[in-house]
Structures are given as structure tokens and as C-alpha cells.
Amino acid sequence: MTIAAIVVMGVSGSGKSTVGGCLARDLGWMFEDGDAFHPAANVAKMSAGTPLTDDDRWPWLRAIAARIDVARGTVAPVVIGCSALKRAYRDVLRDGHGDVRFLHLAGSMDLITARQAARVGHFMPASLVASQFATLEPTTGEPDIVEIGVEHDPATIAREAIATFRQRGDIA
Numbered sequence: 574m575t576i577a578a579i580v581v582m583g584v585s586g587s588g589k590s591t592v593g594g595c596l597a598r599d600l601g602w603m604f605e606d607g608d609a610f611h612p613a614a615n616v617a618k619m620s621a622g623t624p625l626t627d628d629d630r631w632p633w634l635r636a637i638a639a640r641i642d643v644a645r646g647t648v649a650p651v652v653i654g655c656s657a658l659k660r661a662y663r664d665v666l667r668d669g670h671g672d673v674r675f676l677h678l679a680g681s682m683d684l685i686t687a688r689q690a691a692r693v694g695h696f697m698p699a700s701l702v703a704s705q706f707a708t709l710e711p712t713t714g715e716p717d718i719v720e721i722g723v724e725h726d727p728a729t730i731a732r733e734a735i736a737t738f739r740q741r742g743d744i745a
């Protein structure tokens with residue numbers, strides 16, 4: 574089975590863009606930031622400190638699934654950062670194909686809130702991190718998800734993720 578995408582998932586501030594960039598570079602794959610697929614209204618809402626609803630998220634998730642479908646069609650796999658907080662969201666991205674894998678960047682609310690508060694030039698306020706944790710559904714029972722803690726530096730996390738995906742036979 575050729576993998577179409579590795580989705581780097583986790584709450585806002587968990588390091589999806591940072592780690593996803595390292596991962597894509599190390600694999601020689603393209604990187605896409607899921608934030609770029611949000612309609613402007615979603616970005617405005619988050620910037621104002623209001624969490625998105627399911628209805629806000631469905632079109633965004635479908636747009637990311639469509640990008641994964643392009644990767645599938647062109648056989649050019651992609652790393653995509655997308656919070657994918659609920660199982661139903663992850664199912665939209667899987668789209669029943671069996672060729673999507675997830676890297677879940679897991680960490681404590683304290684650590685991630687501190688990183689988020691220190692980050693500059695991003696629309697997402699640190700005040701939304703708590704709601705991200707409240708929305709995050711456990712990934713247990715989803716064998717296509719590899720979880721790594723965010724205490725390590727991004728390059729180490731990317732290396733560990735590649736070693737694990739290789740060990741599992743997901744990637745060459």
C-alpha cells in the first residue's frame with residue numbers, strides 16, 4: 574500500500590507546522606499547512622477568540638481530504654498539518670482509503686499553552702488552547718495513528734516518527 578499522506582495532528586500549538594516541515598524535508602515530500610485551507614470566515618472567528626464548530630470545520634476538512642486525493646492521484650505523497658481533533662474529522666481525511674497515516678503530537682496543556690503564548694505573528698490566540706484540548710478525542714483504537722510527545726525538539730520528533738513509520742512498514 575502506497576501512503577498518500579501523513580497528517581500531523583494535534584491541538585493548536587502542538588507543533589504541526591514546525592514538526593511537519595521537518596518531516597516533509599526529511600522524507601522529500603511536500604508539506605501543506607492545513608491552516609491555508611480554512612475559509613476566511615474561520616480564520617476571522619479564531620482570531621476573535623471563538624472556537625470553531627463542527628459546521629465550520631466540515632468544509633475545511635473536505636478541502637484537506639481533496640488535497641490528499643490529489644496526492645493519491647499523482648502518487649506524490651504529502652505531509653499535511655491539520656488538528657484533526659475528533660475521530661469523525663479524522664474519518665473525513667481517511668475517506669475510507671486506508672492510505673492515510675497520522676502523527677499525533679501529544680503534550681500537556683501547560684507546555685503547549687506556554688509555547689502558544691510565546692509564538693508571535695499567528696492568528697490563533699493562546700486562549701483557545703483549552704477549548705482545543707476539550708475537543709480533542711482520544712486516538713485509542715485507531716491503528717493508523719502514531720503518537721509522539723512534544724517535549725523533544727522538532728528534528729528529533731521527525732526522526733523518531735520516520736523510524737516508527739518505517740518499522741510499521743508504512744513507508745520505505
Ligand SMILES: Nc1ncnc2c1ncn2[C@@H]1O[C@H](COP(=O)(O)OP(=O)(O)OP(=O)(O)O)[C@@H](O)[C@H]1O
Nearest residue numbers: 585586587588589590591688692697723725726727
Ligand atoms: N518540539 C518543539 N519544541 C520546542 N518548541 C516547539 C516545538 N514544536 C513547536 N514549537 C514552537 O511552538 C510554537 C507552536 O508551534 P507550531 O506553530 O508549529 O504549532 P501548530 O500546531 O502548527 O499550531 P497551529 O495549529 O496553531 O498552527 C512555535 O513557536 C514553535 O516554534
Ligand SMILES: O=C(O)[C@H](O)[C@@H](O)[C@H](O)[C@H](O)CO
Nearest residue numbers: 584585586608625630656697
Ligand atoms: O479545528 C480547529 O479548531 C482549527 O482548525 C485549529 O486547530 C486551527 O486550524 C489551528 O490549529 C490554528 O492554527
